[in-house]
Amino acid sequence: PPLATAGPIFRTTMTQPLTVPPGQKIRLADFDPRYCGEWTKAQAEPEIEKHVSALSELTYRLYAEDRRSLLIVLQGIDTAGKDGTIRTVMRGVNPQVCRVTSFKQPSAEELDHDFLWRIHKAVPGRGEVGIFNRSHYEDVIVVRVHELVPEKIWKRRYDVINVFEEMLVESGTTILKFFLHISREEQKERLMARLADPTKRWKFSKNDLLERKRWDEYDRAFDDALTYCNTEAAPWHIVPADRKWYRNLAISRTIHEALAKIDPQFPPAEEGLEEVLID
Ligand code: AMP
Ligand code: MG
Numbered sequence: 001p002p003l004a005t006a007g008p009i010f011r012t013t014m015t016q017p018l019t020v021p022p023g024q025k026i027r028l029a030d031f032d033p034r035y036c037g038e039w040t041k042a043q044a045e046p047e048i049e050k051h052v053s054a055l056s057e058l059t060y061r062l063y064a065e066d067r068r069s070l071l072i073v074l075q076g077i078d079t080a081g082k083d084g085t086i087r088t089v090m091r092g093v094n095p096q097v098c099r100v101t102s103f104k105q106p107s108a109e110e111l112d113h114d115f116l117w118r119i120h121k122a123v124p125g126r127g128e129v130g131i132f133n134r135s136h137y138e139d140v141i142v143v144r145v146h147e148l149v150p151e152k153i154w155k156r157r158y159d160v161i162n163v164f165e166e167m168l169v170e171s172g173t174t175i176l177k178f179f180l181h182i183s184r185e186e187q188k189e190r191l192m193a194r195l196a197d198p199t200k201r202w203k204f205s206k207n208d209l210l211e212r213k214r215w216d217e218y219d220r221a222f223d224d225a226l227t228y229c230n231t232e233a234a235p236w237h238i239v240p241a242d243r244k245w246y247r248n249l250a251i252s253r254t255i256h257e258a259l260a261k262i263d264p265q266f267p268p269a270e271e272g273l274e275e276v277l278i279d
Contacts, residue, residue, distance in 0.1 A: 018237045018250060019230075026226040026238070028219055033183045035240035044249045048088075051252035056092030058259035059129055063097040065264040066127035068172045072255065073132045075141070075225075076180030077218055078208045079190035081241050082133050085180065088244075089252045090131065098129035103138060115139040115157065116164055123168060136161055137229070141221045145214055158228035165234040174258055175234040178251055179226060180241040184215055 016035045020026055036044075062070065074082040086100060101122040110118045116136060124130030140157050143149055165175055182190075191212075194204040211218070230236045237254055241247040 016240065018239065018254065019235050020238070022230050022232055022235065026230065027223055028181060031181055031238050031240065033181045033186065033240050034242040036243050036246040039246060039249065041245045044245045048245070048248050048252050051256045052089065052092045054256045055090070055252065055259065058256070058264065059093045059097045061264040061266060062129065062259065062262065063094070063127045064266050066267070068174070068262060068264065069124040069126055069128050069130065070259065070262070071124055071130045071132065071168065071173050071175045073135045073137070073175065073177040074180065075135060075137050075178070076241065077182065077187065078211060079187050079194070080180035080182050081244060081247055082180060084244060085247065085251055086131055086133065088248050089255065093129060098131060099124065100131040100133060102133040103135055116160070124173065126172065137225050140225050141218065144221045145217045161229050162231050165231065169233040174262055176237065176255060176258055177234060178237045178239050179222065180239050180247060182241045186242040187212065
């Protein structure tokens with residue numbers, strides 16, 4: 001069925017929507033991870049450059065304004081491109097303005113608390129951009145696939161997450177959630193590339209192969225997280241990510257649109273600056 005289209009501002013030729021109206025069942029199988037509309041890499045590259053420099057300017061304003069924040073959540077299976085997205089799309093952002101948090105297996109101290117404890121500590125303050133490389137969604141994805149907590153517990157977490165995110169939004173945070181969607185074939189290519197390249201081999205873990213065996217279970221966990229946590233306040237973006245350039249285009253454009261909508265303003269200067277003399 002035709003679905004609602006993504007943001008109108010920079011919309012050109014994309015027809016596979018990035019977003020789905022809340023309440024609709026999301027099945028990744030309905031989405032093409034190789035989708036790239038009518039774009040070519042050569043057309044996309046200058047466009048990505050434009051968005052990257054717009055992000056530089058708009059995040060500078062967000063920081064100066066010091067009232068609102070932006071939280072970018074990146075989820076996706078191993079090799080989906082979470083690190084590459086941060087490296088490419090956010091490269092123009094002043095490190096003073098943004099903070100990246102990579103969520104790994106919880107520490108003993110983190111496990112001693114509720115699952116949102118470590119997440120809440122990492123959310124961006126006013127004037128800040130927060131980037132989550134993995135997130136609280138691990139607590140309904142990997143935790144479910146590996147049965148780390150009983151179903152009764154993780155099932156409740158969708159509602160808890162929705163209320164938590166809504167609270168952040170009401171407190172002045174814009175939340176952009178990106179699911180980086182790659183195909184099983186593309187993951188194979190990327191894992192092989194990691195093995196073959198001595199500068200990438202450090203990223204390879206035999207554990208990734210065990211996770212890969214659970215592809216279908218992960219897909220079911222993703223489908224449910226995308227479906228149940230796709231809210232008005234914080235909708236999911238399902239990013240076709242087999243082509244890195246298209247992924248970068250879709251994400252940089254979405255962040256640009258969101259910041260343009262926030263439209264952060266420089267605070268007014270002190271009064272009487274016209275008469276100031278500096279000797
Ligand atoms: P990487 O992103 O490759 O550095 O790997 C981080 C690992 O930590 C992944 O295998 C995640 O699934 C795992 N991880 C992150 N958050 C959690 C969590 N809440 N519970 C269990 N494992 C987690
Ligand atoms: Mg890894």
